[in-house]
Amino acid sequence: xxxxxxxxxxxxxxxxxxxxxxxxxxxxxxxxxxxxxxxxxxxxxxxxxxxxxxxxxxxxxxxxxxxxxxxxxxxxxxxxxxxxxxxxxxxxxxxxxxxxxxxxxxxxxxxxxxxxxxxxxxxxxxxxxxxxxxxxxxxxxxxxxxxxxxxxxxxxxxxxxxxxxxxxxxxxxxxxx
Amino acid sequence: xxxxxxxxxxxxxxxxxxxxxxxxxxxxxxxxxxxxxxxxxxxxxxxxxxxxxxxxxxxxxxxxxxxxxxxxxxxxxxxxxxxxxxxxxxxxxxxxxxxxxxxxxxxxxxxxxxxxxxxxxxxxxxxxxxxxxxxxxxxxxxxxxxxxxxxxxxxxxxxxxxxxxxxxxxx
Numbered sequence: 001x002x003x004x005x006x007x008x009x010x011x012x013x014x015x016x017x018x019x020x021x022x023x024x025x026x027x028x029x030x031x032x033x034x035x036x037x038x039x040x041x042x043x044x045x046x047x048x049x050x051x052x053x054x055x056x057x058x059x060x061x062x063x064x065x066x067x068x069x070x071x072x073x074x075x076x077x078x079x080x081x082x083x084x085x086x087x088x089x090x091x092x093x094x095x096x097x098x099x100x101x102x103x104x105x106x107x108x109x110x111x112x113x114x115x116x117x118x119x120x121x122x123x124x125x126x127x128x129x130x131x132x133x134x135x136x137x138x139x140x141x142x143x144x145x146x147x148x149x150x151x152x153x154x155x156x157x158x159x160x161x162x163x164x165x166x167x168x169x170x171x172x173x174x175x176x177x
Numbered sequence: 178x179x180x181x182x183x184x185x186x187x188x189x190x191x192x193x194x195x196x197x198x199x200x201x202x203x204x205x206x207x208x209x210x211x212x213x214x215x216x217x218x219x220x221x222x223x224x225x226x227x228x229x230x231x232x233x234x235x236x237x238x239x240x241x242x243x244x245x246x247x248x249x250x251x252x253x254x255x256x257x258x259x260x261x262x263x264x265x266x267x268x269x270x271x272x273x274x275x276x277x278x279x280x281x282x283x284x285x286x287x288x289x290x291x292x293x294x295x296x297x298x299x300x301x302x303x304x305x306x307x308x309x310x311x312x313x314x315x316x317x318x319x320x321x322x323x324x325x326x327x328x329x330x331x332x333x334x335x336x337x338x339x340x341x342x343x344x345x346x347x348x
Contacts, residue, residue, distance in 0.1 A: 015210075019206075019210050019213070022210070022213055022214055022217055023213055025217055025221070026213055026216055026217040026220065029217065029220030029221055029224055030216070030220055032224070033220055033223070033224050045229075046313065046314050046317040046318070047317075048230070048232055048317055048318075048320075048321035048324075049321055049324070049325055050230055050231065050232040050233075050321065050324065051230060052230060052231050052232065052233060053228045053229070053230065053231065054228055054229045054230075054231045056228075064313070139231065141229075142313045143313065144312065144313060144314040144317070145312055145313070145314065146312070146313040147309070147310070147311075147312065147313070148307050148308065148309055148310070148311045148312060148313055148315065148316060149309035149310070150313075151313045151316065152307075152309065152335075155236065155333070158236075159236055159238070159239055160239070162238070164235060164236050164237070164238055165233060165234070165235050165236075166233075166234055166236075167231035167232060167233050167234070168231060168232045168234060168317060168320075169229045169230070169231050170229075170230050170231065170232055170317060170321075171229075171230060172230050173321075
């Protein structure tokens with residue numbers, strides 16, 4: 001018979017490579033993670049079979065919520081600043097805000113992913129965004145139960161601003177036909 | 178958790194006053210590695226590589242007119258009651274349900290109609306008109322269906338009062 005195995009007391013294993021890999025993965029996930037900003041409104045996206053992905057930069061998003069209110073978002077901060085200077089600033093000045101308050105709200109505006117837009121002012125904001133960045137890709141992110149009139153208004157605004165190719169955000173439909 | 182050592186794991190004793198060069202000092206890295214793994218699992222579990230799916234639409238510019246022969250136009254009107262009304266050319270529209278009752282998908286009737294019509298007439302242009310009172314969902318579903326059938330000759334048009342009158346004479 002074979003030898004009786006000695007009970008292995010306190011054996012050691014070099015864990016350095018495993019820890020190295022763990023740290024590598026950790027740094028990767030930490031650097032790639034972008035925390036999802038808190039949503040202003042809950043949007044229940046419609047489903048489709050489209051697999052096209054949304055581009056990452058230069059996106060102009062108009063969100064239409066279930067109760068037909070509009071929110072607008074531009075992905076780059078420079079564009080946001082231009083929009084602020086062109087549209088929002090004059091309005092704040094007219095309302096009698098001090099220069100400091102305006103700078104503060106600019107800072108806030110630059111960080112905001114989405115801001116609310118009244119339906120009458122949507123065209124002004126979209127045209128300004130278009131001026132600020134010519135390469136903007138217009139996107140509509142509307143709730144499935146939003147009225148078509150509201151969405152149609154956005155489409156008309158895009159058309160007026162000569163943005164004729166745009167994307168509708170959907171979620172992938174699970175059901176297979 | 179394992180103990181991570183530096184290669185020379187033996188601690189040297191200090192000799193006298195002068196501190197000798199510390200070769201191979203021992204450091205227990207267990208807590209650090211524990212925290213690292215904790216963070217790693219957290220980030221791995223919370224990360225979703227989500228990029229939204231989108232659907233691309235082209236709309237014609239404001240002031241262009243494309244003339245299409247009347248009998249090559251299939252108008253598909255979608256009213257607020259989730260009913261589709263289709264008409265070829267100037268014919269009276271016919272009413273078909275937009276959705277299947279069982280599944281939340283477009284009705285087989287409508288799909289069959291679109292498939293047959295596009296097959297029989299290659300020049301067919303589908304004009305989709307959606308009532309202002311309808312839901313955005315209808316637009317997405319119709320366009321999705323057209324995309325699935327690889328029909329790219331379609332366009333969106335405004336739903337006017339005339340269209341509302343038109344669907345009243347539906348059969």
